[in-house]
Amino acid sequence: MSQFGDSESEESTKESHFNEDKFGSDVSLFERKREGAVRIVVFKLVLGVLFVGFATGCIVYAVITSENSQTDANGNELNMFPVNLTQMCMNGTYTIVIRIPAGGTAQDYNVTKYGVSWVQDAEKQRVYHRVGLDEGSLQYEYHVYQNFSYYRNTSGCQKLDNLGYAAFIHGFGIQYIEEKHEEQVKIGGKYHEVIVYEGEPPLSVTTADGIHPALIRGYSSADRKVDYGWSLYFANPLNRTNTSSIFQQEYWFPTMIVGEADWAYFDKPDVCP
Numbered sequence: 001m002s003q004f005g006d007s008e009s010e011e012s013t014k015e016s017h018f019n020e021d022k023f024g025s026d027v028s029l030f031e032r033k034r035e036g037a038v039r040i041v042v043f044k045l046v047l048g049v050l051f052v053g054f055a056t057g058c059i060v061y062a063v064i065t066s067e068n069s070q071t072d073a074n075g076n077e078l079n080m081f082p083v084n085l086t087q088m089c090m091n092g093t094y095t096i097v098i099r100i101p102a103g104g105t106a107q108d109y110n111v112t113k114y115g116v117s118w119v120q121d122a123e124k125q126r127v128y129h130r131v132g133l134d135e136g137s138l139q140y141e142y143h144v145y146q147n148f149s150y151y152r153n154t155s156g157c158q159k160l161d162n163l164g165y166a167a168f169i170h171g172f173g174i175q176y177i178e179e180k181h182e183e184q185v186k187i188g189g190k191y192h193e194v195i196v197y198e199g200e201p202p203l204s205v206t207t208a209d210g211i212h213p214a215l216i217r218g219y220s221s222a223d224r225k226v227d228y229g230w231s232l233y234f235a236n237p238l239n240r241t242n243t244s245s246i247f248q249q250e251y252w253f254p255t256m257i258v259g260e261a262d263w264a265y266f267d268k269p270d271v272c273p
Helices: 002-068 165-172
Strands: 087-100 108-121 126-131 140-144 149-153 156-160 178-187 190-199 215-221 227-233 245-252
Touching: 108 245, 126 165, 140 165
Parallel strands: none
Antiparallel strands: 087 108, 087 245, 108 126, 126 140, 140 149, 149 156, 178 190, 190 215, 215 227, 227 245
16 A cells, blocks of 8 residues: 555656646746747837838938928029029110109109110129110110129229129019919010019118119019019108109010020120229
8 A cells, every 4th residue: 555655656746847847948938939029029119110210300301401402403492583594685674663743642653764685694693784775875784793793874884893793683682572473474465474473672672772672573484494574663752742752663574585695795895994
């Protein structure tokens, strides 16, 4: 009996030891596998976060770069009046409209028109601009270069060291007007699609007489390759109902074309020093 009992006890002990070793080993292996799987998941999550962050950064950079690069080949901002173009027109019109004292309630105006030419080289930053197309009607002309200009009128010619290409364009204030809408305008007897721009320039923009325009309106071709013209409008000065004042200056170039002009227009006039 005792012998049988001891044998059973021994077998039971062996079985117990056997099961302990077996399951203990499996549990340890399972724990190691689970720990490795967790590490892999964490690693993948980190990689995913890094990838999403990198992609987001790329998108933000692309958006910022795109917003800062909304310019055409000549550096003109796409929603602003294109001021830096290679273009020319030799038979434009410059119109000055002056308010004159009116006896009744209606405002009277005095309108004066001159022939005007405009030749512009965007690459070399030069402008030839003349008001009065023949010597008999000459009002003035500019030969504008990158860092200086020559100004000529009936009294003679002088060099302007402080008036270069950028400052000359700035004087018209047209670089400050924004795109508003598109419309059709009759040019040369035919209707053309144009872009209309409007805006009030800063106070630093004034005429030769020191008058600040209250509004500027400009017109370009629908493809923004040429400018058809611009108008400057001036407020009626207070307490000056009995005196004349300027109402509008308009530069209109109905035959403005794209492309290089005769560069001889940029030569210094013989009468200039």
